[in-house]
Amino acid sequence: MVKRLKELLSPIIGVDAAASVIASYDVIGDIAIIKVPEQAFEYRQAVGSAIMNDNKSIKSVWAQVSPVQGEYRIRELANIAGEDRSVTVHRESGCTFNLDVREVYFSPRLSHERERIASLVGEGERVFNMFAGVGAFSIVIAKRVNNVKVYSAEINEAAYRYMLMNIEQNKLKSTVIPILDDARNVAARLRHGVDRVLMPLPERAMEYYEDAIASLDGGGWIHLYLHVKRSRGEDIIYLTKDRLKPYGGSVESYRIVREVGPSTLQLVFDIKFNSI
Ligand SMILES: C[S@@+](CC[C@H](N)C(=O)[O-])C[C@H]1O[C@@H](n2cnc3c(N)ncnc32)[C@H](O)[C@@H]1O
Structure with a gap:
């Protein structure tokens, strides 16, 4: 995934920016969230598809389009690939967390x-x-x-x-x-x-x-x-x-x-x- 995303993004936004996009990518349950910089936003669907192609457990990819903000510490997201669904189940340390990535901080x-x-x-x-x-x-x-x-x-x-x-x-x-x-x-x-x-x-x-x-x-x-x-x-x-x-x-x-x-x-x- 990292290699393919790097190949896709480096010629467009430069090697450093591509590396920072990749570093910003989070997986919550079967949802991926990625910060796509402005210069690369027109390629967001290609970025989303690259993530889904390489990680078959990801069913939905969202771009973070605002910082974490407000009293509830949530961020605005835009669906860029896969299902238009923001509810998921995340597993960690033997625990299960149900959540909606658009409505809550996680x-x-x-x-x-x-x-x-x-x-x-x-x-x-x-x-x-x-x-x-x-x-x-x-x-x-x-x-x-x-x-x-x-x-x-x-x-x-x-x-x-x-x-x-x-x-x-x-x-x-x-x-x-x-x-x-x-x-x-x-x-x-x-x-x-x-x-x-x-x-x-x-x-x-x-x-x-x-x-x-x-x-x-x-x-x-x-x-x-x-x-x-x-x-x-x-x-x-x-x-x-x-x-x-x-x-x-x-x-x-x-x-x-x-x-x-x-x-x-x-x-x-x-x-x-x-x-x-
Ligand atoms: C940065 S998040 C951390 C959430 C959680 N501890 C975690 O790590 O997933 C901070 C949370 O505090 C809540 N919050 C903000 N101000 C609060 C307050 N005055 N009293 C109770 N909760 C508050 C927000 O809605 C948000 O869910």
Whole structure:
């Protein structure tokens, strides 16, 4: 696939641009999503067909025509090959996720991060996923760890409906608790009631950081996802840690989750709060 797409695109948009198109290609269930640059948009059907020819499990190809945007973090998509269908079933880490790629946020690129977080959760923990989407982090955790409760807040009604379906299909009805509400309201209700908080909304997580801290039962862990701009000569880790200092807690580890733009990284900070 990579070779054929490269051959197709390189003469049109250049070798570097072709490589970045290929790197932008995601598979969610039997749907492929690809960022086709403006200069190559007229060749989008050929790009879609090349993907389908080389990967027979792909039944539908969509071009991403807007960035991930808005409160629900969704992107505009245009069907460029195969079935005009945006609902699919994605399998990952022994879990099943039903979703509509046009209505909800979902990234297969976070699968490693979901596994990593699940490996940190201890038996019997109460976890609060503030921005749960279709329940991906919550379900991977609940499948892996015994006796957990994962409170899962989401404001996008479509994502919430898929989360209900996914909880049911993964047989996690008593462990993942879906909540259709703003994370801030849910944090107020869970006040001092959880051991761990996930904040997978990098663009706005800082706005909810104090709510997350207040929901911890004395002590616990917060996994804070942030988009951080890289700029030459600056130590972005030092600067971010400095920004977090006034809130207390200690950054025990951090990692680059992925690159989200030419100079922007998605980072996760694992922050420990000791009980008082
Ligand atoms: C970047 S997505 C992450 C979804 C999910 N955790 C995943 O990895 O697939 C962020 C999600 O938070 C939801 N969201 C945004 N603001 C919210 C809020 N104030 N309260 C609850 N959910 C919110 C969005 O609708 C979106 O589904």
